[in-house]
Amino acid sequence: MNPASVPDFTIQSLILNADPVVQGVMAMLVLASLACWAIIIEKSILFGRLKREARSLAALAASGAIQPPEGDAAKDSLSGAVLRAGLPEWREGRDQHESAGEFRDRLERAMRAAVTATLRRAEPGLPLLATIGSVSPFVGLFGTVWGIMHSFFGIAAKQDTGLATVAPGIAEALFATAIGLVAAIPAVIAYNRYSIGLSRIRQEALGAAASLASRLARRPAVLDGRRKAGESA
Template identity: 55%
Template sequence: MHGPDLSPVGLILQAGPVVQGVMAILALASIACWAVAIEKAILLARLKKEVQRLQDTEAQHSGENLAARLHRAAAREWSEGREAGESRGEYRERIERAMRDVLSSALRGMQGGVPLLATTGAVGPFVGLFGTVWGIMGSFQGIAKMQDTSLSVVAPGIAEALLATAIGLVAAIPAVIAYNRITLRFGRLRQEALAGIAVVGARLSARPPRASRAAE
């Protein structure tokens, strides 16, 4: 006579519908988080190159990449020249503000999916714990029906329940790590981009395209 199958696959197949549902939700969340983490890793690598190109005066700034869009925003303000009574500092701030607006909009678009990592990291263990509690409740109900508290009766139900918590942790831990790393890298690249914007603003404001409008 074979005992109960205590392998992970066997425990999943033997679990009740509620526990299986919890496991399925956590597994899907984990897959989605890994997809977001990989996509953001690729995106951040591309963003780093764009930030490095921002200060490159020799680079071609055509196309729809971020560096080109930032330079076009700066060029539009620069081509307007200084307003009547506008100081060089105000002129520079206007150029930089146009670039910062483009940067902020681009970064917001790039961070889609990142909240999923935070949500999974925060909620995943509790969802797994819910599955564990539900599974243990089912085990106790089975014990009450069978009037048997032997380990062979109790172990499978408890193992199924604890597997839900384990899957919750497997989903949550990588999500938290990925969220922290991605958020940190976005923050650093934003600071580097702002530094580049300051350099571009200083360079353009030092050579306005024409004299102030007050002199025209």
Template identity: 60%
Template sequence: MDPTAPLPTLPPAHDLSPWALFLQADPVVKGVMLLLVLASIACWTVIIEKLATLRRLRREARELGAMAAGERVPTTLPERADLAAAALRAGVPEWRAGQGGKETDGEYRARLDGAMRKGVAQALKPAASGLQLLATTGSVAPFVGLFGTVWGIMNSFSGIAASNDTSLSVVAPGIAEALFATAIGLVAAIPAVIAYNRLGASLATLRAEALEAASDLAARLARNAAPSGLTEARPRLRPAE
């Protein structure tokens, strides 16, 4: 071996960082990656907003429960917009109307109970918005990422056939770019599925507690005659969240 001969040059090492894999990917795979990243950002936005909403609704449900367990029956409609106010605005008009001449005590109580539960249910309905996005992302994102992977592997095999080179240095970058799409799909889907299950269960539990408190409040109202001086106040609704 000639010591003066130049050393063979090694092929340049490929950059397999996430950013480099994205830049080197096929345009279709890039589009899949961008779609999954946007879906992940949207899901995290929904998750953070729902956590704040749940915290507020738990506080309002406790206030409704405290009102139902209290000794004093409210004599005015509150101006705030929360679960207790929604229950009172729905039930107080029925309470003021009083029990009909042919209406039994049970029917009167059921009328109040139905009105208050409906008011609380309507107030809780906006809290469920956005959960469909979590469910859709959790079920679809892995398959979207898999589509990007299949497309990338097809392009990689096409490049191998064109170059007639099956060495690992030629195969690895294309396969890594393709598999990166599946990884992004899983990163988007796993938090979405976990959040959907946890948030859905929390909302169901909170809904049951709030409706039970509304029923207790309706039972309290049914046992008391509406005062003649009861006034209604125009509610000031909070901005939509």
């Protein structure tokens, strides 16, 4: 066989010689893969920070401290958001018609809302991972079907069913499926990992908020404030 007649199956050749529709599918899948990895890197950093903040909040609840953390970074942290939500309710004190349990529930609701609002900011990007993971294989399959169909048209036009005629078009078509899987597999793994991780962080933070609310409910904020005022006078 003449070496010049051997098809070129390099990645560059598969992309450049593919049908324009298949090339468009490949470009979309490559962009989806890049977006997937950008989200993975960003979420890895973010979730690492949230895990540390959830542990810090749990340690704060265990120690019974009620002073919000200082510094700009600490103010934006999970523990800072929880204390900023709960301390105003605590300083307002227990209403005379409010039971101890109702006072504790009011503190806990405020802190739980802060946890939910803070962790909700970590959710953007996860739906895109789920979409990439579920749609990319089908987009790649569309490119494969289109490429094989285009190969059959070429066979009919050349009236040649030899392997040298069929193989390049089929290889280009299957390459689209391969790119779809390359985009989908990391997206599915990352989505499952981050969804479970976010659920665990939420549970730990909500448990710490409930413990902190229970501790605060047993401390008379109004009396403490009057005592401090009397001492200063």
